[in-house]
Amino acid sequence: MGRDINVGIFGLGTVGCGVVKILQDNADVIRKRLGFGINIKKVFSHTSKCKNLLTNYTYTKDYKELFDERIDIVLELIGGIDVARRFVIEAIEHKKNIVSANKALLANYGVEIFSKAAKNGVKIGFEASVAGGVPIIKIITRDLMANNIKSIKAIVNGTCNYILSQMFETHESFETILNKAIKEGYAERDPSFDIDGIDSAQKMAILAAISFNAKIEEKDVYVEGIRDIDFIDIDFARQLGYRIKLLGIASMKNERLLVRVAPYFVEAENILAKVDGVYNAISVISDMTGQTTYVGKGAGSLPTASSVVADIIDIAKDFESGKVKDTLSKGVFEKTEFVDIDSLESHFYIRFSVIDSVGVLANIAYVLSKYDISIKSVVQTGKGLDVVPLLVLTHKAKESNIKKAILEIEQDHKSIIKNGTVLIRVLE
Amino acid sequence: MGRDINVGIFGLGTVGCGVVKILQDNADVIRKRLGFGINIKKVFSHTSKCKNLLTNYTYTKDYKELFDERIDIVLELIGGIDVARRFVIEAIEHKKNIVSANKALLANYGVEIFSKAAKNGVKIGFEASVAGGVPIIKIITRDLMANNIKSIKAIVNGTCNYILSQMFETHESFETILNKAIKEGYAERDPSFDIDGIDSAQKMAILAAISFNAKIEEKDVYVEGIRDIDFIDIDFARQLGYRIKLLGIASMKNERLLVRVAPYFVEAENILAKVDGVYNAISVISDMTGQTTYVGKGAGSLPTASSVVADIIDIAKDFESGKVKDTLSKGVFEKTEFVDIDSLESHFYIRFSVIDSVGVLANIAYVLSKYDISIKSVVQTGKGLDVVPLLVLTHKAKESNIKKAILEIEQDHKSIIKNGTVLIRVLE
Numbered sequence: 097m098g099r100d101i102n103v104g105i106f107g108l109g110t111v112g113c114g115v116v117k118i119l120q121d122n123a124d125v126i127r128k129r130l131g132f133g134i135n136i137k138k139v140f141s142h143t144s145k146c147k148n149l150l151t152n153y154t155y156t157k158d159y160k161e162l163f164d165e166r167i168d169i170v171l172e173l174i175g176g177i178d179v180a181r182r183f184v185i186e187a188i189e190h191k192k193n194i195v196s197a198n199k200a201l202l203a204n205y206g207v208e209i210f211s212k213a214a215k216n217g218v219k220i221g222f223e224a225s226v227a228g229g230v231p232i233i234k235i236i237t238r239d240l241m242a243n244n245i246k247s248i249k250a251i252v253n254g255t256c257n258y259i260l261s262q263m264f265e266t267h268e269s270f271e272t273i274l275n276k277a278i279k280e281g282y283a284e285r286d287p288s289f290d291i292d293g294i295d296s297a298q299k300m301a302i303l304a305a306i307s308f309n310a311k312i313e314e315k316d317v318y319v320e321g322i323r324d325i326d327f328i329d330i331d332f333a334r335q336l337g338y339r340i341k342l343l344g345i346a347s348m349k350n351e352r353l354l355v356r357v358a359p360y361f362v363e364a365e366n367i368l369a370k371v372d373g374v375y376n377a378i379s380v381i382s383d384m385t386g387q388t389t390y391v392g393k394g395a396g397s398l399p400t401a402s403s404v405v406a407d408i409i410d411i412a413k414d415f416e417s418g419k420v421k422d423t424l425s426k427g428v429f430e431k432t433e434f435v436d437i438d439s440l441e442s443h444f445y446i447r448f449s450v451i452d453s454v455g456v457l458a459n460i461a462y463v464l465s466k467y468d469i470s471i472k473s474v475v476q477t478g479k480g481l482d483v484v485p486l487l488v489l490t491h492k493a494k495e496s497n498i499k500k501a502i503l504e505i506e507q508d509h510k511s512i513i514k515n516g517t518v519l520i521r522v523l524e
Numbered sequence: 525m526g527r528d529i530n531v532g533i534f535g536l537g538t539v540g541c542g543v544v545k546i547l548q549d550n551a552d553v554i555r556k557r558l559g560f561g562i563n564i565k566k567v568f569s570h571t572s573k574c575k576n577l578l579t580n581y582t583y584t585k586d587y588k589e590l591f592d593e594r595i596d597i598v599l600e601l602i603g604g605i606d607v608a609r610r611f612v613i614e615a616i617e618h619k620k621n622i623v624s625a626n627k628a629l630l631a632n633y634g635v636e637i638f639s640k641a642a643k644n645g646v647k648i649g650f651e652a653s654v655a656g657g658v659p660i661i662k663i664i665t666r667d668l669m670a671n672n673i674k675s676i677k678a679i680v681n682g683t684c685n686y687i688l689s690q691m692f693e694t695h696e697s698f699e700t701i702l703n704k705a706i707k708e709g710y711a712e713r714d715p716s717f718d719i720d721g722i723d724s725a726q727k728m729a730i731l732a733a734i735s736f737n738a739k740i741e742e743k744d745v746y747v748e749g750i751r752d753i754d755f756i757d758i759d760f761a762r763q764l765g766y767r768i769k770l771l772g773i774a775s776m777k778n779e780r781l782l783v784r785v786a787p788y789f790v791e792a793e794n795i796l797a798k799v800d801g802v803y804n805a806i807s808v809i810s811d812m813t814g815q816t817t818y819v820g821k822g823a824g825s826l827p828t829a830s831s832v833v834a835d836i837i838d839i840a841k842d843f844e845s846g847k848v849k850d851t852l853s854k855g856v857f858e859k860t861e862f863v864d865i866d867s868l869e870s871h872f873y874i875r876f877s878v879i880d881s882v883g884v885l886a887n888i889a890y891v892l893s894k895y896d897i898s899i900k901s902v903v904q905t906g907k908g909l910d911v912v913p914l915l916v917l918t919h920k921a922k923e924s925n926i927k928k929a930i931l932e933i934e935q936d937h938k939s940i941i942k943n944g945t946v947l948i949r950v951l952e
Contacts, residue, residue: 388820
């Protein structure tokens, strides 16, 4: 049995308070299973939603007290980038092991942080940075270690998945459901971080880095959000046996990596199409294990905190051997070449906004054919209205060609085809 | 960087050959990620499906050579109980760490094996014994360690899930689909081990033991199979918004454990209802993380072998610290009280076989009411035929009462109600 482990907490917000609750409520079961306990030694936090849970003496006004030699692991739970980054770097220099739930930090400075941690022989736990309570980081880095991962296909933003699921069920517009989500607390007052795909991009950068041992940052991720999705798109998809999901996809093509976040047509039979509401789902496709999928709530105080505590335990167990080891923390991410998304081929769904008049489809079909794009199915609804949607599903085509064709169609036929054409890829 | 790890393999069947393939095909990636390699030092096997993969000198006719001091970990991949048990016990006495894919062995002698391993300071890896490539053992014992698990609800037999999914899709009978499954290799020539729920019961005994730290064996699991399921049951379930799945459920009720395997009506919205075909899915409901679900192929050479290799790596990493540690291998399973399934309450689906005549429903309803069982909905199909099915869905009732009522109905109304009434529980 090892000795008790002492942790210091930097930031006592939603996740921090969850960690405090778990370490208190489940102290006995943790001690029993682990053979030792986990004590909260010091807490640095300006504000706190759970001050009552802790005795005052644990609070400090000087964050440097978290580097006290009696503290084994510091938890960076403040979020954001600048302050968190300075703190983590300083903590590493003080030879502190770190557990962080900060996806923004790791997606942008992961390479720096992991290599610095490796140099200083400390470990970084970051299970909580992706998909809340779903232990996807450890599954990829440890359980699937004997596999070559081919691709990751994931729903990593519960807000977007909730909005798309609700639109599908209620037939309401994007705006209506978004406002509902904000009221119900499933979306932030400023939802752009979620609905524009930024949150997903940060998580995918982290998943891609560990899956392909790649040097990748948030800026390397191609991103589209779900603002332009209309119920008409969702309904057309349904008629063809698809669901629309905001997916993060990381895959290799000829030794080169492509990580993108965008709405996709997903076959109804695909497990990712069946995961609705605020749930996250990560499918890992690997050479030996095939496809395995991991589903759970992607956010929330306690699920996320549960992952933080799992990281603490993971690091703490190593203290028994007096030595911290972690293949990941060797911090050797390889320089990575990226594929341009324009070079990919897939089926596409295109929603044109057209003036309902003779010859519109002929013009569109003509331009598409010029770019080797053949039409699989087409539907025009709302006959008679001023501007009506024209929905096209294409056979396999090159993305660069699709984009050129749409541009030409919008430019050469302004009188009958309006701008704001919507393009959605079909998942292979 | 640690030194290379040497393994000995006992039994070179489907799983064993998968292990050989992974250790050979992915040797480089394993060495790169781990910092050391994994070598196959000795193999004991009467028959082999992949002798060509190994040089002859690795084979031995004397299994005791697997206890050679140069061998760090022995893999018990022979399956079955008696020989495997003697081998594992002997290997432990020789202070060998063990990786086993043998669910039958662990479900029946796990307590003995784990406590013996603990006494001898060796580790038992058994990820491959449940759900093939899905790392559910490590997820429960490590990632969810800070949680109190409330219940496990799982599809752990791909054959049964394939048969039930196919019946749902094709409207064919159980026998037709079973024969199809046997032809396609999704079921054994003697399918009873799968379709009677025995395979699921063994897996659930293992999952329950680690989830509740319980002393439980296969014999403690209540088991029903899927032989009696007819398409009419599946269709009636569908009309009411349910799917029929063979589930393994482990749950606590007032400090007492109940582990059962049986077909269930599962709400179509439940993720378990959406997992079709040969896939396995394990939902873990815990106090902090809530419900997380893990989905993947439950069998197959490479997925299962991938879990074996993950266990080898898990044990091997500990050699760096010259010491094997594992909370599970402390082998302290607590004496466990069990709940009788008759004491549970739930909604029930009952299919009576009745002679189509006036008063049948009256008689059934009367007896049910005597036992405080109220009917939620009832359907009688196939009018005019000699014997027709009468389908009943009840409100919440005590299982013991349901069974008494069915017995009385079958005995007191032999002239109009035939034996062979089918009872299926509705998942809460």
